[in-house]
Amino acid sequence: MHHPYLPILAFFAVALAVPIGALVLARLWMTFFTPIKRGTDKNALYECGVNPLAGRQTRFHSQYYLFGLLFLLFDVETIFLLPFAVAFLKLSTGSFLVAMLFLLLLAEGLLWAWSKGLLNWHATGRAHG
Numbered sequence: 001m002h003h004p005y006l007p008i009l010a011f012f013a014v015a016l017a018v019p020i021g022a023l024v025l026a027r028l029w030m031t032f033f034t035p036i037k038r039g040t041d042k043n044a045l046y047e048c049g050v051n052p053l054a055g056r057q058t059r060f061h062s063q064y065y066l067f068g069l070l071f072l073l074f075d076v077e078t079i080f081l082l083p084f085a086v087a088f089l090k091l092s093t094g095s096f097l098v099a100m101l102f103l104l105l106l107a108e109g110l111l112w113a114w115s116k117g118l119l120n121w122h123a124t125g126r127a128h129g
Contacts, residue, residue, distance in 0.1 A: 066118050077106050 084091065084099040091099070113119055 063118070063121075070113055070118060074106070074110070077102075077109075 080102070081099070084095070084102075087095075
């Protein structure tokens with residue numbers, strides 16, 4: 001008896017087995033073939049292969065990370081607009097409305113970030129939230 005969900009179950013089994021198997025093989029390889037080498041050179045601090053310039057790490061303001069995340073978010077969302085731009089003249093009315101709804105949500109996200117002060121840069125100030 002052939003169950004209709006059997007191929008999907010097999011797909012999920014393989015999808016789980018491949019990464020787990022890779023992790024197990026990597027752990028076995030590390031255990032048997034690459035022992036941990038301890039020493040002063042191995043434990044030394046470095047930045048991209050160069051000795052560090054300062055004695056401690058420099059901390060960055062969290063607003064840099066928020067700004068970076070916003071950039072990635074809006075960058076990825078604009079990539080989703082590319083298919084609409086390519087087929088703009090051939091879009092049906094429903095597809096056009098979906099594209100406009102997507103643009104409206106994108107603009108709403110930008111206005112929200114702006115209203116929270118995430119796009120304001122002050123030398124000593126914090127984002128308003």
